[in-house]
Amino acid sequence: MKRLLGLFVLSLAVLVGVSGLAESIKLTVTARAVRGGVNTQLVEWLEDHVFPAFVEWMKAQGKDVEVEFIQFGGSDEALKQQYALDLKVGRGADILGFDGFWIPEFDAAGLVKPLDEIVGPQIWDWEGWAYIPQGMREILGYKGKVYGLALGTDVRVIFYRRDLFEKAGIIPPGSGLRWQPRSWEELLNTARYIKKVLPDVIPLQINAGTEMGEATTMQGWFMVLLGTGIHMYDFESGKWYGEHPGILEALNFYKTVYVDEKLGDARLQLISGARARTFELFRDGKIAMLVEGDWFWRSVLAPGSEWAIPNRNEVVDWAMMPAKEPGAGYRGQNFVTISGGTGFILNPNTAHPEEAWALMAFAFSREMQLEFQKIQPRIRSRVDVPVVGDPVMSEMARALLQYTTVRPMLPGYPKISYQAQLMTERVVSGQMTPEEAMAAYAEALKEIVGPENVIVVKAK
Amino acid sequence: MSRNSSFVLSRSTGLVFLAPALLFIALFLFFPLVWVLIISFTDTTLTGPAALNPSFVGISNYTRLFDPSRWMRLGNFGSALRNTVIFVLGSAVLGQVPLGLAIALAFHRRKGLLREIVFSLATIAWILPGVAVAFAWIAFLDRDFGTLNAVLALLGIPKIDWYFDYPLYAIIIFNIWRGTAFSMLLFSAALGNIPPSYWETADVIGASAWQRFKDIVFPLIRPNLFTALILVTLWTFNVFTPYLITGGGPLYRSETVPIYTYRVAFKFFEFGEGAAIAVVMMTINFILASFYLLMQRRRAR
Numbered sequence: 001m002k003r004l005l006g007l008f009v010l011s012l013a014v015l016v017g018v019s020g021l022a023e024s025i026k027l028t029v030t031a032r033a034v035r036g037g038v039n040t041q042l043v044e045w046l047e048d049h050v051f052p053a054f055v056e057w058m059k060a061q062g063k064d065v066e067v068e069f070i071q072f073g074g075s076d077e078a079l080k081q082q083y084a085l086d087l088k089v090g091r092g093a094d095i096l097g098f099d100g101f102w103i104p105e106f107d108a109a110g111l112v113k114p115l116d117e118i119v120g121p122q123i124w125d126w127e128g129w130a131y132i133p134q135g136m137r138e139i140l141g142y143k144g145k146v147y148g149l150a151l152g153t154d155v156r157v158i159f160y161r162r163d164l165f166e167k168a169g170i171i172p173p174g175s176g177l178r179w180q181p182r183s184w185e186e187l188l189n190t191a192r193y194i195k196k197v198l199p200d201v202i203p204l205q206i207n208a209g210t211e212m213g214e215a216t217t218m219q220g221w222f223m224v225l226l227g228t229g230i231h232m233y234d235f236e237s238g239k240w241y242g243e244h245p246g247i248l249e250a251l252n253f254y255k256t257v258y259v260d261e262k263l264g265d266a267r268l269q270l271i272s273g274a275r276a277r278t279f280e281l282f283r284d285g286k287i288a289m290l291v292e293g294d295w296f297w298r299s300v301l302a303p304g305s306e307w308a309i310p311n312r313n314e315v316v317d318w319a320m321m322p323a324k325e326p327g328a329g330y331r332g333q334n335f336v337t338i339s340g341g342t343g344f345i346l347n348p349n350t351a352h353p354e355e356a357w358a359l360m361a362f363a364f365s366r367e368m369q370l371e372f373q374k375i376q377p378r379i380r381s382r383v384d385v386p387v388v389g390d391p392v393m394s395e396m397a398r399a400l401l402q403y404t405t406v407r408p409m410l411p412g413y414p415k416i417s418y419q420a421q422l423m424t425e426r427v428v429s430g431q432m433t434p435e436e437a438m439a440a441y442a443e444a445l446k447e448i449v450g451p452e453n454v455i456v457v458k459a460k
Numbered sequence: 461m462s463r464n465s466s467f468v469l470s471r472s473t474g475l476v477f478l479a480p481a482l483l484f485i486a487l488f489l490f491f492p493l494v495w496v497l498i499i500s501f502t503d504t505t506l507t508g509p510a511a512l513n514p515s516f517v518g519i520s521n522y523t524r525l526f527d528p529s530r531w532m533r534l535g536n537f538g539s540a541l542r543n544t545v546i547f548v549l550g551s552a553v554l555g556q557v558p559l560g561l562a563i564a565l566a567f568h569r570r571k572g573l574l575r576e577i578v579f580s581l582a583t584i585a586w587i588l589p590g591v592a593v594a595f596a597w598i599a600f601l602d603r604d605f606g607t608l609n610a611v612l613a614l615l616g617i618p619k620i621d622w623y624f625d626y627p628l629y630a631i632i633i634f635n636i637w638r639g640t641a642f643s644m645l646l647f648s649a650a651l652g653n654i655p656p657s658y659w660e661t662a663d664v665i666g667a668s669a670w671q672r673f674k675d676i677v678f679p680l681i682r683p684n685l686f687t688a689l690i691l692v693t694l695w696t697f698n699v700f701t702p703y704l705i706t707g708g709g710p711l712y713r714s715e716t717v718p719i720y721t722y723r724v725a726f727k728f729f730e731f732g733e734g735a736a737i738a739v740v741m742m743t744i745n746f747i748l749a750s751f752y753l754l755m756q757r758r759r760a761r
Contacts, residue, residue, distance in 0.1 A: 077727070084506050084729055109511030211709060267624050270710040411508045418728075422535070429711050431534065440530075 025063065025352050027359055029344070030070040031097020032079045037306045039299055041376040042097075043069060049371045050363045057362065058355075065355060075275070077213045087111040087349070094350040095360055099342045100139040101214075101407050101414070103147050108411040113348040114145035119357040126361045128382065136381035139341035142409055148345030149364045150381045151372075155337045155400040156219055157318040158187075159282070159296060160289045165317075168197045168288075180319045182326055182334070184227065184253060187289075191263040194288050202281065203263045204289045208254055208424035211274045214414075216421040218338060218407075219291050224250040226336035226405065227323040232420065233408040234455060240416060242442030242454035249324060251427050251434035258428040266428045279307040291321060293340075294396050298378050313392070320399060330405060339404045343381070412449055419444045493742070500736040506729035514732070521736035535712035537737065540720035544697060547632055547716050552696040555636035557688050560643020565677070568651045569659065579644070586641035594704030597634050598623075623706055627714035631702035638701065643688045650684040651677070683759055690752040694745060717741055 029046065033039035051067045058065040070093055072079055080102055086092035088111060098112075106112045115123050132149070140148035158181075166173040170190060181187040191203035207220030225232065228246030233239070241247060258266040268278060279300055281287045290296070299305060301312050309315060321336050323329025329336045344363070350356045362368060369385040377390035379397045387394040407413055423441040426432040432440065445454045469477070500521055504514040525531065531538035563582065567575040585593070600607050601622040609619045622630040658676050667675070678685075700718050702708075708715035708723065715723070721741065725734025 081727060085726075088506055105507045108509040109505070109507045111507065111511075267621075267710075271624055272707045272709055415508075415728075425711065431711070440533075 024066055025355050026066045026068065027095070027352060027356055028068050028070055028093035029095040029097075029359070030072055030093040031344070032072050032074070032076060033069075033097070034071045034073045036304070037073055040305055041299060041302065041372075043071065044304075045368075045372045045375050046363070050359075050368050053368070054359055054362045058358070063355070065359075067359065075213065076215075084109075084111065087347070090349045092347050092349065094347050094352065094356040095344050096347055097342060098140060098148055098345045099214075100141075100150065100340060101409065103140060103142045103345075104409050104411040105414050107142050107147070111348075112147055112345060114147050115346060115357070116146075118346045118348050118350070119353045123357055123361075128361060128364050128366075131366070131382040131384045133383060136341075138409075139381070140343045140345060148343050149360060150341045150343035152378050152380045153339045153341040154293045154295055154379070155339055155396055155404055156223055156291065156293045156321065157337065157396060157400065158289050158291050158321055159316055159318050161282070161285055161287070161315055162317045163315045164194070164198060164201055164285060164288045168194050170194075178317060178319070181322045183322050184324045187322060188256060188261075188263065191257070191289065192261065195261075195263055198288070200286070202265045202268070202287045204257060205264050205268065205278055205282075205287050206254075206257060206291045207269065208258065208266070208421075208428045209269045209274070210418065210421045210425055211270055211272060213421070214417060215275055216269075216424060217417040218340060219293060221250070221420045221424055222338045222407075223291050223321050223336060224253050226330040226333075226338065227321065227328070229323070229328055229330060229332075231330055231405060232416070233410075235408065237455070239453045239455045240445055240449055241457070242445045243438055243456045243458065245457065245459045247438050247441075248434055248459065251423070251437060253324075254424055254427050255434055259430055269428060270425065283307045283309055285315075294378065294393065297396075298376050298390070298393060302376065318392070318396065320403075329403075333403050335400070335403050337400045337404050339401075339406055341381075415448050416445060419448070496735045496738050496742075499731055500739050502732045504731040504735075506731060508729075510732075511729075517732065521733045522740075524733065525736060525740065535715065537717075537720065537740075539712065540715050540717045543628060543714065544716040546628060547635070547702075548693055548696045550629075550632040551635035551639070552692040553689065555632065556640045556692050556696075557643045557685070559636060560640045560645075560688070561647045561681075561685070563640070563644045564647035564651055565673075568648070579648075582641040582644055585637055586639060590701045590704060593638065594701060597630075597705050601630055624710055627706045627710060631706060631714050634702065634705060635696065635699065639692065639695070643692060646684055646688050647681060650681040654680050686755060687752075690748065690755075694748050694752075697745065697748070698741075 031039070031042060033042040035043040035047075046069050051069070055065055055067060072082070074082075076099060079097075080099070083092065083096060083098075083102075084106070087106070103112060128149075136150050136153065137146050139150035139153060140146065160179060162171065165171045165179060170193065171177050171179055179190070181190060187204070194201060194203040206224065207216040209216055212220070222232070225246060228249045230241055230244055230246040232241060234241065257264045258269070268274060268281070271277065278287065278290065279296075282290050283301065292300075297312075297316070297318070300307050301309050301316060303310070303312075323334055323336055326334045344360055346353065346356055346360065364382070366382060366384050369380055369382050373380065373385060373388050377387050377393050379387060379393070379401075387397065407417075419441055422444075423437045426437040426440065427434055431437075442454060442456065501516060501518060502514045503510045503517045503521075505511050525537040530536055532542070533539060563578060567578065599605070601609075603609060603619055603621040603624065606622075608622075613619065620626075654676065659672075662672050662676060698718055699716075700722070702714060702716065703719045703722065706714040708719040717737065718741070721734055721737045724730050724737060
């Protein structure tokens with residue numbers, strides 16, 4: 001017994017001694033990214049370029065730093081769950097890969113803090129700020145404060161398989177012509193035609209249901225709803241649309257696609273692992289049209305990723321999402337899209353705020369961002385970092401940034417977003433009619449934000 | 461006769477010895493229980509404004525659970541409760557217990573390789589880690605790549621979409637497979653305790669299998685049958701492993717109360733509402749457990 005106790009005390013002493021001796025600073029970074037899997041490009045960029053250069057750079061300043069990337073392979077929703085629990089108990093990695101629209105909800109709960117509150121006002125001395133425009137700062141910003149640095153912004157489009165379109169005779173083979181629907185009817189007619197001539201192919205997947213999470217709200221619900229002329233939220237009055245003819249039209253569009261004409265596969269939207277299965281089927285040429293963000297192009301289908309299409313540039317093309325009819329879209333637009341953005345924030349609980357900020361600023365230096373452009377070309381947050389090497393990405397940005405809008409940055413948004421997902425789920429699964437689903441949505445909205453903040457516009 | 465003389469220790473000394481245990485129970489059992497009860501009357505969340513300033517909301521978390529206009533909608537409490545009742549009846553009362561008894565009876569007073577194989581397999585299904593088992597079942601019942609459908613296809617039977625069309629049946633079948641070993645082992649031991657002379661007598665008078673069951677087996681293992689039913693019901697009511705297979709979906713059709721609680725409390729971070737569900741669940745568990753203890757006590761008399 002005595003000997004055991006002695007051993008215990010000795011090991012404790014050793015542990016304390018070791019931790020006291022260690023002068024080297026260890027920083028950890030996490031994000032939804034796995035080498036060879038989802039967002040593999042992010043891991044490659046950080047581990048192969050940023051981290052070694054940063055360690056070297058710190059060494060030159062006489063600081064011994066160790067950096068580790070913690071890979072997270074689950075869904076965005078699971079990552080958010082992990083963060084909320086980690087941050088609540090004062091833990092988590094020093095730098096967190098974060099989706100911008102989580103900020104208000106986390107900030108209201110005191111779980112995240114603005115950069116200058118964590119590190120100090122010296123962050124404003126960084127050279128990079130001069131190149132990051134206001135709009136890009138707002139992606140990870142809230143109430144005029146900056147919480148992190150965005151990797152860039154995105155847009156949403158219809159991705160389609162050129163090879164299937166050529167096989168169906170919609171595009172003459174080798175013509176180089178592109179497909180672009182001008183209204184919902186044209187989009188649906190294309191889907192109907194594909195269903196007829198290529199019966200083994202799912203013509204159109206547009207996200208619905210809670211299993212897809214925020215991917216339903218952004219790539220599905222918003223893309224349809226904006227086409228009817230309204231947004232989920234009225235930025236002028238600060239109120240939410242609960243009942244509106246536009247909501248009904250959007251739900252009826254879903255009903256046409258998934259229930260009445262079965263132009264899309266509702267099962268694929270609702271089954272567990274829906275998003276990964278969808279990626280798989282698109283890769284395998286079993287889905288002709290899929291509404292997704294540009295992330296799908298530059299990361300999911302990109303070489304080296306889990307769902308890579310080796311000849312992506314030949315077989316995949318994109319079109320803008322049309323409004324219901326020309327001019328009937330949000331703000332009178334012909335085409336609609338919506339943007340979001342992810343990036344990195346500092347963990348308020350970090351033991352090394354200065355070094356963590358140094359790493360973040362280093363990763364967002366022009367030099368490191370140019371490295372990232374080589375691995376994954378896209379719209380970056382620094383204006384001195386152009387989109388290079390991918391004409392598709394630059395063309396998407398050029399065509400669509402003029403049409404884009406954003407989600408309201410409000411703490412209540414995620415709950416309302418879930419209700420919108422549930423509303424589409426109830427329609428595509430046939431549980432409810434569009435009218436019933438809208439009524440249930442309006443009822444839930446009133447509970448979340450209060451009846452005084454819900455707009456009800458009855459159909460004429 | 462003085463009361464204390466029947467004890468080795470005086471009452472106060474006994475209390476001193478008990479104190480550490482009582483303290484532990486208070487700290488780790490009683491306190492969390494009361495805490496959950498308190499939280500269930502607030503709108504506490506993990507994210508959003510209510511996380512910093514939770515307020516007292518009375519019994520509204522409870523009334524929302526039982527709101528008759530929508531509690532039976534998919535993804536609400538009533539629907540989860542109904543799923544749980546079907547799950548418990550199907551996999552415990554009609555599944556594990558009768559099947560466990562049947563296996564125990566089939567191999568009673570028998571030795572040999574077959575018995576060893578069946579007992580080993582059932583026990584392995586019971587003790588394997590949940591995650592590994594869940595993965596195996598996903599692979600087994602998947603519509604497109606599942607082993608079962610591959611076998612059915614060879615027999616010319618069309619594919620069955622278990623996890624989409626019959627998710628609740630799928631987890632019931634899974635849970636029968638998973639937990640039958642407990643009943644099997646319990647009944648096997650119980651049967652072993654029946655004096656051999658009873659069987660010999662039955663042999664001599666030439667009793668049929670049904671007569672043996674009715675007049676020997678059933679009366680003698682009735683207490684064990686009762687124990688198995690109550691314990692398995694309690695466990696099944698609280699089991700979370702089906703989440704690893706269906707996630708409660710699709711469309712919340714396989715969502716049982718434990719999964720519902722998890723979703724509300726740890727996916728939506730509605731701690732107040734989650735606590736209210738937990739309190740309702742604890743109450744149901746408490747009633748089941750009290751029933752069990754009461755019957756045990758009655759039997760002991």
